[in-house]
Amino acid sequence: MEALATALRYETLALLIGLISIIGYRLLIGKINTDGLLKDKTGDGKFSPGRLQMLVTTLSIALYYLLMVMKTTETGRLPDMPTEFLVALGGSHAIYLGGKVHGMLANKLKITLSQVMGKTKPENGG
Amino acid sequence: MTVTLLGLVIGWILTGFLGVLAVMILIKIWKGDIDLNYIISDENGWASLSRFQFLIFTFVVSMSLFYLIVANAPPKYPIIPSEILALLGISGGSYVLSKGIQNSRDVSMTAAGAPPEQKDPKITNTPVAGTAETTDTKTTTQTTVDLSKTTT
Numbered sequence: 001m002e003a004l005a006t007a008l009r010y011e012t013l014a015l016l017i018g019l020i021s022i023i024g025y026r027l028l029i030g031k032i033n034t035d036g037l038l039k040d041k042t043g044d045g046k047f048s049p050g051r052l053q054m055l056v057t058t059l060s061i062a063l064y065y066l067l068m069v070m071k072t073t074e075t076g077r078l079p080d081m082p083t084e085f086l087v088a089l090g091g092s093h094a095i096y097l098g099g100k101v102h103g104m105l106a107n108k109l110k111i112t113l114s115q116v117m118g119k120t121k122p123e124n125g126g
Numbered sequence: 127m128t129v130t131l132l133g134l135v136i137g138w139i140l141t142g143f144l145g146v147l148a149v150m151i152l153i154k155i156w157k158g159d160i161d162l163n164y165i166i167s168d169e170n171g172w173a174s175l176s177r178f179q180f181l182i183f184t185f186v187v188s189m190s191l192f193y194l195i196v197a198n199a200p201p202k203y204p205i206i207p208s209e210i211l212a213l214l215g216i217s218g219g220s221y222v223l224s225k226g227i228q229n230s231r232d233v234s235m236t237a238a239g240a241p242p243e244q245k246d247p248k249i250t251n252t253p254v255a256g257t258a259e260t261t262d263t264k265t266t267t268q269t270t271v272d273l274s275k276t277t278t
Contacts, residue, residue, distance in 0.1 A: 016192060065186055114204045
């Protein structure tokens with residue numbers, strides 16, 4: 001039974017490490033598409049600070065949690081995530097989504113304005 | 127005694143099956159048969175931050191689970207606190223909301239006659255048999271044959 005548990009343990013470890021290594025390596029060398037990761041797609045398509053802050057928040061929280069897991073002494077449960085981090089993540093997402101909504105509304109306004117201008121121009125000309 | 131032996135045999139069979147499956151998946155990913163080029167991209171071909179976040183959190187939670195299961199003697203599944211579920215919930219909820227916003231924007235742009243920009247597919251992995259190009263050609267040929275049959 002012990003040998004079975006050990007085999008399963010190494011098997012799962014190998015799969016996890018293999019997957020993470022391949023995906024991490026491909027991300028680093030650019031074989032996994034990362035074009036536009038920090039660009040605002042709903043707005044003007046330029047660099048988006050909202051996306052950058054969400055990326056940094058995500059990576060920080062992920063790293064912090066991994067360190068918490070490695071340091072934990074209670075192995076019967078995953079360590080509790082501090083509420084402050086959840087609030088920070090929620091705020092980060094709110095900023096990101098707010099930026100998206102702003103971009104979308106600006107886009108709609110631009111389209112509406114161009115339509116109105118397009119309709120009024122011939123009338124003025126005629 | 128017989129039941130224990132049966133349990134052991136089934137356990138080894140399952141372990142062997144999972145091992146072969148894991149090796150096959152890893153080899154196929156490495157060779158490019160399982161294409162991960164667009165693992166964090168949206169349907170327009172642009173990289174999606176929400177998908178990237180999902181990927182990071184998935185790896186973090188799976189690694190943490192594995193570590194804690196192994197750290198227990200005998201191995202047992204740890205309790206998952208509600209904060210972790212909230213973390214994944216925030217991430218997932220934000221993804222759904224952002225998709226809604228993006229679709230709303232795409233619909234309004236398409237309705238106005240200026241559909242959103244779509245990226246050309248970029249093949250970055252090792253080309254494999256049955257790539258998009260080959261499949262398209264086959265499909266086109268098949269469609270042509272079918273149409274000609276229908277016409278005749």
